[in-house]
Amino acid sequence: MAAVLEKLQEFQREITCSICRSYFSEPVTVWCGHSFCRACLSQSWTLGATAFSCPECRQVSPVRKFPGVNGxxxxxxxMGKELCFLHLQSAEGQSHCGRHRKVFKLFCEDDHAPLCVGCSQSPEHGAHKLSPVEEAAQKSRKKLQHIRSDLQKRFDEAEELLAQEERLVDDWNWVIAGAYTKLHQFLREEESQCLERIVEEERASQDSLSQHRQALQDLMLVLQEAGHQPNMDLLQEVKQLLGRSESVLSQRAKVVSPELREYPIxxxxxxxxxxxxxxxxxxxxDNPxxxxxxxxxxxxxAEGWQVETKHDSDDFVYHYVFAEQAFSSGRQYWEVDVTQLPQWTLGIHTPFLRKRRGRNVDSSPPVFLLCCVKKEEDYYLQTYPGSLNHRIKxxxxxVGIYLEYTPGTLAFYNVLQRSLIYRFYPIPFTDPITPIFCPGPPLxxxxxxxxxxxxELPDEDDASAAAPDNYEHEDTA
Known part of the structure; x- marks a missing residue:
């Protein structure tokens, strides 16, 4: 029996990563013959020097290429994990130390290994933190339960993001198709290519979110099953489960708020x-x-407009300036330079809107606005009214503003990128329309x-060259 145990321990050493001291997970073998977990080697090389070297023998790799998984x-x-599992299921291996033939009563939290009293007295574990098996198992269950709760939140978030992305497919098809209608005689091919790109990007985004959601769901099931395992089985797998949980959680979808996509026209x-x-x-x-x-x-x-504390955008007070011009027919287009403003608002004001059959417009606002606001380190473009609330790179x-009195269109464009930001349509105008401007609120x-x-506007082909020198302007205190 002792000889079998010795062979088993030797086999365990052969399938154990020298970095994490656990069984190999996606093992890779480097040029010198040593093997490591794929994640362990990746982390070791990321944190290391410029040259790739073996973490065990320190030989430098002749090439900077990450090895593939050793199948x-x-x-x-x-096979080794299965053999160890069968050994633990035996009368000797399940609850007794193979070396001292004593019951496992302690658990080493540093080595993640069960110990008998004899093992705990060895110098090998002298400075390690030891806990009773029941206490260690309970602590591990609490950790896994906490992770499972967090996973549920991430899963719900992924569900919502996926639903939002599905809605954006139709929205962007409608928006871009509407923009290209004005140039359909000349740009049929570009319109088709642009719409295909939207579908492909949305499909890729949905696929990514679906994969993330599936990973969360799979891990939740694994953790749920692990919570019902016997103590020793749980402790044998807890380190791997914690590592897998950390890996999945680190892949959380980054786009909580959607990013405004640019589709040049x-x-x-x-x-x-x-x-x-x-x-x-x-x-x-003019006012204070x-x-x-x-x-x-x-x-x-002006200096009189002071924002002492940081508020949500809904709490800000906006001070507008009206244009001298008012429009009651035709088409108008104007551009505004907002390079030096981190926050601003542009739009139009109209006193009244006519009633349109089948729609309730009595509550329609007298203004239609595009706002740029800063929240923490990110910038957002928002519309009022409307559904736009997107981050921008x-x-x-x-900003270019296009107004068409009939049938009632108001559109905002990113001039340098030649892309549509948002379009209000249709708006039932009845009275003259006045452009409005707001250079704030200041930070x-x-x-x-x-x-x-x-x-004096440059030609479209010269738009990039006409970009101001401080296009990437930073706020100056």
Whole structure:
């Protein structure tokens, strides 16, 4: 019996990773012949020096290529785990130490190994933390239960994100198809390619979320089953379960709020500039919170507009400036430079809207707005009214606004990216429409810059070259 146990222990050493001291998980064998868990080797190399070296013998790899999984060693590891499991199920192996023939009463939390009293007195475990088996098992169950609860929250979040992504497929098809309608005689091929790209990106996003949700569900089932295992079985698997749980949780979907996707529409900005108008600001809009320039082309937050504390965007007070122009027919397009403003609002004001059959417009707002707000380290574009509330990779430096009185369209564009941000349609206009501007609210302690209307606009092909030098502008205190 002792000889069999010795052979089994030797076999265990052969299928044990020298880094984590556990059975191999996705074993990989490096050039010198030593083997490690794939995750352990990856972490060792990530944290190491510039050259890849073996964590055991320190030989430097001749190539910087990560080895593939050793399938044969993985099979041997599974066989070894099964043999050890069968040994633990035997009368001698299940609850008795093979060396001292005594009952396992303690559990070493450093080595994750059961010990008898004799083993616990050896110098090998002298400085280790030892706990009674029952106490260690209870502690492990609590950890797994906590992880399972967290997994349920992540699973619910993944469900909601997946549902949101499914809704975005139809939304973006409608938005982009509507934008391309204006150029359908010239851009049929581009329109088709763009719509295909939307479907592919949404499908890829859905697939990623589905895989993440499935991983959460699978792990929850595994943890649920583990909670009902006998103490010794649980303790044998707890380290692997904790490692797997940490790996799955680290893959949590990053996009809690959707990111605004950019779909450039070739020729759109150039076409819209055919309808550009000269917008000047109404000097009577000047007040203690905003200041209009002498040439009536720009506006900035005045020193009287102080934001002492950080609030949610819904709590901010907005101070608007109206344009001198009002439009009651035709098509108009104007652009605004917001490079130096971390937060701003652009839009239109209309006193009344006509009633439209089949829809309740009595409660429709007198303004239609696009807002840029900063929340912690991220920037968001929001519409009021409307459903847009999306993060953006880089702040939009120049916004184009297109207004069509009939059938009632208001659209916002990222000029430099030549992409649509959002479109209100249809709006039942009845009265003259006035553009409005808001250069804030300013961030606490920041130096406010101007919001400037642009009259002389470059050609679309020169848009990238016309980007301001401080396009990646950082807020200055």
């Amino acid at each position: 044969l060693l993985a099979q041997l590891t599974d 070739p020729g759109m900005i150039k076409m819209l500039r055919r309808f550009r108008v000269d917008i000047t600001l109404n000097p009577t809009s 919170f905003v200041t209009v320039s002498e040439d009536l082309k720009s506006v900035k937050a 880089v702040r939009v430096p120049r 606490p302690g920041s130096k406010a810059g101007p919001m400037t209307g642009l009259l």
